[in-house]
Amino acid sequence: MKSTELEEIRVKITELDSNLLELLAQRQQLTNYVAETKIKNQIPVRDHKREEQLLIRLIKQGKKHNLDAHYVTQIFHVILEDSVLNQQAMLAANANPGSTLSVNRVAFLGNKGTYSYLATQKYFSRRSGELIEIGCQSFAEIIKKVETNEADYAVLPIENTSSGSINEVYDQLQHTSLSVVGELTHPIQHTLLVNQETELSKIKTLYAHPQVFAQCSHFLAELGNVEVKPCDSSSAAMIKVAELNSNSVAAIGSEAGGNLYGLHAIKSNLANQKENHSRFFVVAREAVNVPLQVPAKTTLVMSTVQKPGALVDALVVLRDNNINMTKLESRPITGNPWEEMFYIDVEGNVQDGPMQEALEVLQAMARTFKVLGCYPNEEINPTKVAAVSALAD
Numbered sequence: 113m114k115s116t117e118l119e120e121i122r123v124k125i126t127e128l129d130s131n132l133l134e135l136l137a138q139r140q141q142l143t144n145y146v147a148e149t150k151i152k153n154q155i156p157v158r159d160h161k162r163e164e165q166l167l168i169r170l171i172k173q174g175k176k177h178n179l180d181a182h183y184v185t186q187i188f189h190v191i192l193e194d195s196v197l198n199q200q201a202m203l204a205a206n207a208n209p210g211s212t213l214s215v216n217r218v219a220f221l222g223n224k225g226t227y228s229y230l231a232t233q234k235y236f237s238r239r240s241g242e243l244i245e246i247g248c249q250s251f252a253e254i255i256k257k258v259e260t261n262e263a264d265y266a267v268l269p270i271e272n273t274s275s276g277s278i279n280e281v282y283d284q285l286q287h288t289s290l291s292v293v294g295e296l297t298h299p300i301q302h303t304l305l306v307n308q309e310t311e312l313s314k315i316k317t318l319y320a321h322p323q324v325f326a327q328c329s330h331f332l333a334e335l336g337n338v339e340v341k342p343c344d345s346s347s348a349a350m351i352k353v354a355e356l357n358s359n360s361v362a363a364i365g366s367e368a369g370g371n372l373y374g375l376h377a378i379k380s381n382l383a384n385q386k387e388n389h390s391r392f393f394v395v396a397r398e399a400v401n402v403p404l405q406v407p408a409k410t411t412l413v414m415s416t417v418q419k420p421g422a423l424v425d426a427l428v429v430l431r432d433n434n435i436n437m438t439k440l441e442s443r444p445i446t447g448n449p450w451e452e453m454f455y456i457d458v459e460g461n462v463q464d465g466p467m468q469e470a471l472e473v474l475q476a477m478a479r480t481f482k483v484l485g486c487y488p489n490e491e492i493n494p495t496k497v498a499a500v501s502a503l504a505d
């Protein structure tokens with residue numbers, strides 16, 4: 113194909129892509145109106161029936177244009193997730209007028225380019241107010257910033273799908289009066305970032321956060337003879353590699369983060385598990401009120417009395433009140449050897465009747481008990497269309 117022919121086609125694609133963007137923006141505006149109606153009429157944000165009908169119609173329509181059913185489904189799952197998250201943020205802001213700030217000062221780990229930085233950008237992009245980023249060197253410093261009113265929010269990584277819970281954050285949460293006001297999950301896509309033109313075989317030293325090395329242990333084992341240098345954060349690793357400006361050093365981190373320091377990726381998908389996501393808590397000095405139309409989660413922290421089956425008894429209370437537990441984590445209590453603090457995430461709103469009953473019973477049976485926070489559930493399960501493959505035939 114002659115290059116002018118290619119250019120002509122590309123001009124058309126560029127125009128079409130910008131039309132697609134315009135249409136997506138128009139759709140988002142319509143869903144903002146939907147959210148306003150839902151606030152007024154107290155209608156739940158999520159409507160699986162409507163989503164299912166919409167997906168079925170689009171899959172059928174796509175088929176007429178030779179578009180694969182899974183392709184259509186994937187695209188609209190992303191669009192619907194965005195719509196639900198935006199609406200949830202609007203309903204939450206409406207239910208907490210005092211918490212809508214013109215400036216959001218947010219503390220997170222590291223500098224520009226860390227996964228915490230990217231998660232912070234993502235979470236606050238759906239919320240009004242200017243974002244002021246406050247990079248910190250440790251989780252303790254992050255929490256302190258909010259406690260002393262130098263920041264309004266902290267974004268803290270709490271767990272990762274491949275390396276598990278981040279114990280240091282749980283331990284910090286044991287001693288703070290801050291509340292969890294939000295959560296988010298962010299994909300972690302580790303890439304090998306370099307400053308100069310180079311290739312994998314030339315890399316002699318690797319810089320990254322220890323959690324990142326743990327998540328990429330298979331890749332490191334395959335690499336063999338490379339020196340591994342742990343850093344306080346992914347951004348510290350990126351800054352080091354940018355400064356060293358050598359073709360034998362590389363950092364591991366996100367491509368978007370690396371680009372902020374002029375680094376580029378020479379290899380992607382480095383994590384042991386391809387589905388690698390981190391979950392973050394957003395914490396603030398004041399708890400928030402989650403409207404009942406928004407699916408909520410509640411995080412509890414409790415220690416049980418020392419008797420056989422005490423934890424089981426606590427979990428039975430959740431079961432008896434039909435409350436779904438999404439996570440259970442135990443951490444040693446500092447100063448009390450062999451005693452454990454339990455962190456429990458459940459689906460439900462502290463304003464719900466069954467939840468209030470369960471919390472009362474748990475509080476009575478626990479040695480120590482605290483609700484760390486109730487916040488909108490941001491893990492949006494995509495609506496399944498029963499017979500995608502049948503529809504596609």
Ligand SMILES: O=C(O)C(=O)C[C@]1(C(=O)O)C=C[C@@H](O)C=C1
Nearest residue numbers: 143146157158159160162163195
């Ligand atoms: O139609 C609605 O009720 C909406 O909230 C809009 C919308 C969408 O974006 O299409 C989003 C969430 C609902 O679960 C269903 C559909």
